[in-house]
Amino acid sequence: xxxxxxxxxxxxxxxxxxxxxxxxxxxxxxxxxxxxxxxxxxxxxxxxxxxxxxxxxxxxxxxxxxxxxxxxxxxxxxxxxxxxxxxxxxxx
Numbered sequence: 505x506x507x508x509x510x511x512x513x514x515x516x517x518x519x520x521x522x523x524x525x526x527x528x529x530x531x532x533x534x535x536x537x538x539x540x541x542x543x544x545x546x547x548x549x550x551x552x553x554x555x556x557x558x559x560x561x562x563x564x565x566x567x568x569x570x571x572x573x574x575x576x577x578x579x580x581x582x583x584x585x586x587x588x589x590x591x592x593x594x595x596x
Contacts, residue, residue: 505533506526506527506531507526508524519545522546528542528546551587554581555587558580561576565577
């Protein structure tokens, strides 16, 4: 039903392979569960990676006083605030 080979499913179940985006959403539909509930380790890993890249971008943009940069910095600050006040939610 997922559209991938049985061996790929076995590797995903054994945490030896990450599911592709199609598999994540198909599993969510089939099992009527959120991606976070189905793949909490993957979602946590992605969350950390996004925050790491956001921090890198935030540091890179420092010192640029343009309006466009201020909009980007504001967005990144909101992202940081959301990640502090609202941890990963299983209803996502």
